[in-house]
Amino acid sequence: MNNQLDSIAPLREFVIGMTNLVSHESVEQELITKGSELLKTLIQSDSWLPEFCTIPHPEFYQQFLLHADPLGRFSVVSFVWGPGQKTPIHDHCIWGLIGMLRGMEQGQHYKRLPSGELEMDGPQTVLRQGDIEVVGPAVGDIHVVSNAIPDKTSISIHVYGANIGAVKRHTYDPITGKPKKFVSGYSSQQVPNLWDRSAEIRASLN
Amino acid sequence: MNNQLDSIAPLREFVIGMTNLVSHESVEQELITKGSELLKTLIQSDSWLPEFCTIPHPEFYQQFLLHADPLGRFSVVSFVWGPGQKTPIHDHCIWGLIGMLRGMEQGQHYKRLPSGELEMDGPQTVLRQGDIEVVGPAVGDIHVVSNAIPDKTSISIHVYGANIGAVKRHTYDPITGKPKKFVSGYSSQQVPNLWDRSAEIRASLN
Ligand SMILES: [Fe+3]
Ligand SMILES: [Fe+3]
Ligand SMILES: [Mg+2]
Numbered sequence: 001m002n003n004q005l006d007s008i009a010p011l012r013e014f015v016i017g018m019t020n021l022v023s024h025e026s027v028e029q030e031l032i033t034k035g036s037e038l039l040k041t042l043i044q045s046d047s048w049l050p051e052f053c054t055i056p057h058p059e060f061y062q063q064f065l066l067h068a069d070p071l072g073r074f075s076v077v078s079f080v081w082g083p084g085q086k087t088p089i090h091d092h093c094i095w096g097l098i099g100m101l102r103g104m105e106q107g108q109h110y111k112r113l114p115s116g117e118l119e120m121d122g123p124q125t126v127l128r129q130g131d132i133e134v135v136g137p138a139v140g141d142i143h144v145v146s147n148a149i150p151d152k153t154s155i156s157i158h159v160y161g162a163n164i165g166a167v168k169r170h171t172y173d174p175i176t177g178k179p180k181k182f183v184s185g186y187s188s189q190q191v192p193n194l195w196d197r198s199a200e201i202r203a204s205l206n
Numbered sequence: 207m208n209n210q211l212d213s214i215a216p217l218r219e220f221v222i223g224m225t226n227l228v229s230h231e232s233v234e235q236e237l238i239t240k241g242s243e244l245l246k247t248l249i250q251s252d253s254w255l256p257e258f259c260t261i262p263h264p265e266f267y268q269q270f271l272l273h274a275d276p277l278g279r280f281s282v283v284s285f286v287w288g289p290g291q292k293t294p295i296h297d298h299c300i301w302g303l304i305g306m307l308r309g310m311e312q313g314q315h316y317k318r319l320p321s322g323e324l325e326m327d328g329p330q331t332v333l334r335q336g337d338i339e340v341v342g343p344a345v346g347d348i349h350v351v352s353n354a355i356p357d358k359t360s361i362s363i364h365v366y367g368a369n370i371g372a373v374k375r376h377t378y379d380p381i382t383g384k385p386k387k388f389v390s391g392y393s394s395q396q397v398p399n400l401w402d403r404s405a406e407i408r409a410s411l412n
Pocket of ligand 3: 067
């Protein structure tokens with residue numbers, strides 16, 4: 001089978017693997033450990049990412065949904081960072097994995113003090129191609145993320161333990177630490193078709 | 207919540223319902239009966255179908271994938287028939303449901319004689335908006351389908367008991383009945399994003 005006939009296969013295999021995982025496992029630490037292994041394999045190459053999920057917006061970082069589990073057990077999103085783009089300080093309220101696909105991302109974790117103010121938690125982190133970071137209530141859920149390359153697009157693949165487009169979470173005022181409720185949307189009304197196996201199957205007929 | 211914010215909700219609810227069904231049921235007759243009930247509800251309205259899944263091709267009937275279950279237990283396809291368009295005589299090798307969404311479709315079932323030749327099986331059928339037909343090895347799997355309206359587009363929603371884009375099946379020569387292996391593809395490399403709940407959730411944030 002010609003690889004070009006089925007360039008999206010690594011993403012399809014990842015989605016099948018994650019679906020099997022959430023069907024048989026519900027312990028969060030196991031989902032994180034085994035999900036990270038699957039994500040590590042996915043981000044070993046980047047030719048599977050459809051073109052329309054790689055396009056930066058001049059002003060805003062983009063969140064292209066790649067797949068959402070219909071039962072809300074996980075979602076997969078392509079984050080596309082244009083030069084200089086940066087999230088607000090935010091949380092997730094569920095577990096999440098960040099896998100660096102192209103370029104480089106920098107992040108800073110925060111913790112909330114009893115006063116409600118935010119304090120940096122550990123040093124600034126840098127994710128390079130192939131690196132994975134974990135976020136979530138169990139390991140540190142508040143952070144800020146930005147493109148670490150000043151003049152190029154960076155892309156990271158995020159996996160969350162829910163449909164992130166339906167999760168009530170928070171941004172935080174950097175000075176006062178005051179939380180504000182928010183929910184993130186998706187940047188496209190379409191997602192990739194992972195399921196056209198016809199070219200591959202056709203090549204195997206009689 | 208404003209309906210326009212979430213016009214795709216009926217399709218999302220259908221996909222969730224089908225996913226729950228195939229997660230808890232494996233008896234084919236039950237899948238057909240309960241799947242038909244869900245499909246009946248889905249095709250009561252048609253405003254949920256995204257525009258890009260309604261566009262006829264001047265020459266070929268179109269098959270827009272709406273959703274495929276990652277574990278291959280079902281798929282949902284928008285069939286768009288331009289004026290005069292018609293399938294070859296074909297089978298499915300799995301169960302399938304056809305729900306008429308817009309316009310009208312005519313069909314003819316066939317059975318194979320011991321000689322291998324085809325014979326019409328029952329009268330020509332006509333599907334009108336809201337009607338559902340069942341196909342499959344258990345109930346009659348060989349048929350031909352065409353747009354029953356000579357000058358307009360017709361659209362039917364098909365549900366299959368597998369990813370139909372990966373099923374080896376057959377077309378049949380109308381004279382000799384000779385089968386030829388085939389697999390059908392999909393007409394778009396993208397599928398609708400059913401999972402952006404952010405407008406709805408945002409409206410509920412205080
Ligand atoms: Fe984050
Ligand atoms: Fe058919
Ligand atoms: Mg996945």
